[in-house]
Amino acid sequence: MKLSKAGLAATIGLICLGITACGGSGDASNGGGATTIWKLAFNQTEDHPQFKAAEQLGELLDDATDGRYTIKPYANEQLGSQTQAITNVSDGTIEMIWASSGTLENFNQDFIVFNLPYVFDSVEAQEAVLAQPDKLQELYTSLEDSKNMTVLTGVHAGVRNIYNSVRPIREPADLNGLKIRVQQSESQVKMIELMGAVASPLDTGEIYSALQTGVLDGSENNETVFASLKHAEVAKYYSYTRHLLIPDYLIVSTSALDAMSDEDRQALLNLVPQAQQTANDLFAEFVTTSIADAEGSAVEFNDDVDVDAFKENVKPLIDESVAANDLRQELYAMVENANEAAAA
Ligand code: GCU
Numbered sequence: 001m002k003l004s005k006a007g008l009a010a011t012i013g014l015i016c017l018g019i020t021a022c023g024g025s026g027d028a029s030n031g032g033g034a035t036t037i038w039k040l041a042f043n044q045t046e047d048h049p050q051f052k053a054a055e056q057l058g059e060l061l062d063d064a065t066d067g068r069y070t071i072k073p074y075a076n077e078q079l080g081s082q083t084q085a086i087t088n089v090s091d092g093t094i095e096m097i098w099a100s101s102g103t104l105e106n107f108n109q110d111f112i113v114f115n116l117p118y119v120f121d122s123v124e125a126q127e128a129v130l131a132q133p134d135k136l137q138e139l140y141t142s143l144e145d146s147k148n149m150t151v152l153t154g155v156h157a158g159v160r161n162i163y164n165s166v167r168p169i170r171e172p173a174d175l176n177g178l179k180i181r182v183q184q185s186e187s188q189v190k191m192i193e194l195m196g197a198v199a200s201p202l203d204t205g206e207i208y209s210a211l212q213t214g215v216l217d218g219s220e221n222n223e224t225v226f227a228s229l230k231h232a233e234v235a236k237y238y239s240y241t242r243h244l245l246i247p248d249y250l251i252v253s254t255s256a257l258d259a260m261s262d263e264d265r266q267a268l269l270n271l272v273p274q275a276q277q278t279a280n281d282l283f284a285e286f287v288t289t290s291i292a293d294a295e296g297s298a299v300e301f302n303d304d305v306d307v308d309a310f311k312e313n314v315k316p317l318i319d320e321s322v323a324a325n326d327l328r329q330e331l332y333a334m335v336e337n338a339n340e341a342a343a344a
Pocket residue numbers: 043044082098099100157182183203204221225248
């Protein structure tokens with residue numbers, strides 16, 4: 001069965017205003033039948049908004065399906081790194097994952113548009129684009145036939161900056177010779193090279209020891225990863241390059257979705273906007289507490305960055321990537337419209 005599954009959810013909109021408003025007990029009975037427990041892979045900590053949104057989704061789904069389905073999220077790469085776990089979602093041995101849009105580029109290059117540096121001007125603009133799943137259907141269903149994966153929704157996943165153990169970064173020349181970790185994606189490698197550094201693609205769990213042993217000089221990510229994965233202990237300079245807002249996507253194995261009854265699938269799809277909202281709403285507070293945590297590790301934050309110089313350097317990557325086909329141009333036009341609306 002092919003969707004518009006996520007599109008269906010989009011048209012239904014929010015049905016709950018919060019966990020308490022929905023009254024999920026996680027304790028529902030389905031008349032003695034067994035509960036199907038979907039595993040959800042996650043590569044960050046249990047404090048993360050996406051983990052909390054997944055737990056909430058599991059409880060609400062249990063309630064909405066009278067105990068027939070629930071979701072159990074596994075944090076800290078317990079089910080493998082994001083790049084490993086996503087292949088298990090594809091083969092159906094894991095049912096769900098929160099994964100970066102950067103990772104999806106490896107399966108369909110058109111995911112690149114939202115992963116390009118400096119395309120989103122603000123969190124508000126990014127959330128506005130991701131709040132229009134009806135217009136993202138072609139992208140979100142593009143992996144169903146080839147990879148057995150359906151994107152259910154996209155969320156804000158922080159503003160990414162560069163951190164390292166050598167010096168504060170203020171302009172492209174400061175990155176000269178520094179080995180910086182990036183996600184396992186071609187666009188991220190090209191981006192960091194254009195910004196002036198040497199790119200080193202690695203999985204999340206490998207970064208701490210690589211920083212500690214000096215294999216890496218630095219990495220690039222939001223403050224939550226920097227603090228909660230303890231990178232702040234081994235990289236003292238955090239520089240506000242503000243180069244990326246890459247979304248994370250909630251992805252489900254298409255075969256698992258298809259195996260549900262129409263009623264249960266609809267119950268899940270109805271709850272997706274709530275999961276999106278929870279993950280987005282909790283993010284800003286998580287950033288604030290993460291900055292306070294990192295300050296405890298005597299980190300030097302600097303905001304005196306020549307952002308225009310970095311923007312200029314990466315422009316060819318944006319131009320070349322967006323021009324490749326009509327879908328990418330349409331997605332980029334959505335970004336531009338959202339940037340304008342958010343600035344108005
Ligand atoms: C962010 C993002 C993750 C991603 C990670 C990374 O934390 O939320 O999905 O895996 O960055 O850079 O690997």
